[in-house]
Amino acid sequence: MIEITKIAVSGILCAVLAMQFKNRKPEYSFYIGCVCAILIFGYTLRFLTSMLDKYRIVQEIWxxxxxxxxxxxxxxxxxxxxxxxxxxxxxxxxxxxxxxxxxxxxxxxxxxxxxxxxxxxxxxxxxx
Structure with a gap:
């Protein structure tokens, strides 16, 4: 739960940072958003591997x-x-x-x- 909170706060901070650049340098705003999305996606993939381990246990039981x-x-x-x-x-x-x-x-x-x-x-x- 704490990991999810960290990711959510990081996403909010990236969004606020991207909004600061939106008027002056819109391309920087886009890049910040993409980098943040890719980082969260990477975390999700890491989280997904642990979920797949639990999925295999459920699959063995059921x-x-x-x-x-x-x-x-x-x-x-x-x-x-x-x-x-x-x-x-x-x-x-x-x-x-x-x-x-x-x-x-x-x-x-x-x-x-x-x-x-x-x-x-x-x-x-x-x-x-």
Whole structure:
């Protein structure tokens, strides 16, 4: 929890610093924002490795024949990557590109979740 607080405060400080440069040197503001985003992304990847270790423990305990945990992890990865890329594009002033990335992310999540939907529909059909 303390690590997350440190990252959040660092993000706020970077945003305030970037705002100081926004009027005089907008390119510096953009660079500060990108560096901050990349640093937070790197921390998230480090955090993700520890989460994956816990994921493997859960996977050993709970037999996952349908691959539902793997699908959940894919969906989390898709949403994080698309949100990250979209945020960078918005900061750069390319809102339309950011919107397209968000749409791609939503469609990818729907596509990744289709096997789970089919499994639920099959269970309902077998129940009736």
């Amino acid at each position: 037999s996952d024949e349908g691959g539902y945990l793997a699908t959940l992890m894919k969906v989390i990865g898709i949403t994080y990557i698309c949100e990250f890329a979209s945020g960078i594009c918005k900061d750069a002033g390319y809102g339309s590109v950011a919107g397209q990335i968000e749409i791609l992310g939503k469609l990818s999540v729907i596509f990744a979740g289709l096997p789970i939907l089919f499994a639920v529909m099959e269970q309902i059909r077998n129940f009736v």
